Amino acid sequence: MSSKVYFHIKDLKINFKSFEGEKTVLNIDEIRIDRGKSYGIIGESGTGKTVLALSILKLLQMPPGRVVRGEISLEGENLLNMSQKRMQSEIRGKKISMIFQDPMSTLNPVFNIGDQIIKVIMENQNLNKRDAYSKAVEMINTVKLPDAENIMKKYPHELSGGQRQRVIIALALSCGAQFIIADEPTRNLDVTIQAGILKLIRELQKNLKVTVLFIANNPGLVSATCDDTAILYKGEIVERGKTREVLKNAKHPYTQMLLNAVPKNRKNEIDLNKLVFTEGNAGDDGKGCLYYDRCLKRQDKCRKKQELLQLGENHFVKCCLYKGDNDDE
Ligand SMILES: Nc1ncnc2c1ncn2[C@@H]1O[C@H](COP(=O)(O)OP(=O)(O)O)[C@@H](O)[C@H]1O
Numbered sequence: 001m002s003s004k005v006y007f008h009i010k011d012l013k014i015n016f017k018s019f020e021g022e023k024t025v026l027n028i029d030e031i032r033i034d035r036g037k038s039y040g041i042i043g044e045s046g047t048g049k050t051v052l053a054l055s056i057l058k059l060l061q062m063p064p065g066r067v068v069r070g071e072i073s074l075e076g077e078n079l080l081n082m083s084q085k086r087m088q089s090e091i092r093g094k095k096i097s098m099i100f101q102d103p104m105s106t107l108n109p110v111f112n113i114g115d116q117i118i119k120v121i122m123e124n125q126n127l128n129k130r131d132a133y134s135k136a137v138e139m140i141n142t143v144k145l146p147d148a149e150n151i152m153k154k155y156p157h158e159l160s161g162g163q164r165q166r167v168i169i170a171l172a173l174s175c176g177a178q179f180i181i182a183d184e185p186t187r188n189l190d191v192t193i194q195a196g197i198l199k200l201i202r203e204l205q206k207n208l209k210v211t212v213l214f215i216a217n218n219p220g221l222v223s224a225t226c227d228d229t230a231i232l233y234k235g236e237i238v239e240r241g242k243t244r245e246v247l248k249n250a251k252h253p254y255t256q257m258l259l260n261a262v263p264k265n266r267k268n269e270i271d272l273n274k275l276v277f278t279e280g281n282a283g284d285d286g287k288g289c290l291y292y293d294r295c296l297k298r299q300d301k302c303r304k305k306q307e308l309l310q311l312g313e314n315h316f317v318k319c320c321l322y323k324g325d326n327d328d329e
């Protein structure tokens with residue numbers, strides 16, 4: 001049991017069917033997260049981040065989606081083989097909770113915050129209403145919202161964006177889940193509020209030992225939050241490793257471009273909209289580098305299938321510039 005990887009994605013390929021035929025939107029070699037660790041996924045819009053998050057919880061609509069191959073396992077069990085019934089009764093909320101970009105998609109506008117958290121606690125923890133109330137207050141304190149009893153009485157629209165996102169985190173924790181997927185949880189918040197939420201996620205990870213998969217479109221957001229990081233481009237991981245290594249010693253031309261787009265003095269703020277984005281469409285196996293069209297360092301050999309190369313103990317890059325280059329400098 002102890003030797004098992006807590007969360008492990010292996011060779012996952014997901015396609016979407018459309019009018020023009022089938023296209024690959026995710027083609028991931030490996031993501032492994034040990035219990036209690038945080039893992040960041042960085043990628044621009046349309047690169048498959050939400051498809052990944054939904055696939056983990058088996059919430060991706062199929063069709064149009066289709067799992068071509070692969071494995072997503074939690075504590076050694078492949079979730080892709082699990083029935084929807086078991087996913088609902090044993091996994092969603094119980095073991096894995098998701099924090100979405102838009103808190104309003106999770107909160108019900110017609111119930112106050114207290115009622116919503118109490119309901120989740122009663123459903124998941126077998127407590128009576130009185131104890132669930134105390135637990136709800138405790139959860140609101142855990143996410144560092146002041147005056148918990150007052151927050152409980154508020155309706156979602158009466159809270160700010162940052163407060164709502166904290167309530168969502170409280171809800172996710174109220175279910176007792178030990179693994180949290182946060183899909184761009186700070187995207188619609190301004191920079192100072194973002195920083196507070198990131199700090200909170202980091203603290204929860206450290207204090208409550210929850211495991212976190214943190215999805216972002218901005219390298220500045222994962223630098224202080226995640227132990228490991230993967231850079232996703234058109235559905236494929238082009239670079240991954242320890243966050244420090246990937247961000248301080250970036251090797252892939254795409255990672256380097258992303259990092260150059262982060263203003264040095266305001267690292268939590270980045271206007272990725274100023275960059276040219278391409279629709280996600282992971283390469284079919286056997287095709288050349290997906291970044292070829294945009295890469296300033298491209299060469300003829302880049303047209304061949306690119307393998308993920310190991311550069312250091314825990315640093316991988318998918319770019320033939322490093323072929324035959326074993327040292328990390
Ligand atoms: N229901 C769907 N049907 C067809 N294609 C989809 C569907 N949902 C997402 N896609 C495609 O999958 C790719 C990845 O989308 P998504 O995971 O939402 O990107 P991200 O979260 O990184 O912005 C996009 O190219 C998008 O067009």
Ligand code: SF4
Nearest residue numbers: 289295298302319320
């Ligand atoms: S493989 Fe070639 S085109 Fe792709 S990122 Fe590396 S240098 Fe650029």
Ligand SMILES: [Mg+2]
Nearest residue numbers: 049050051183
């Ligand atoms: Mg998304």
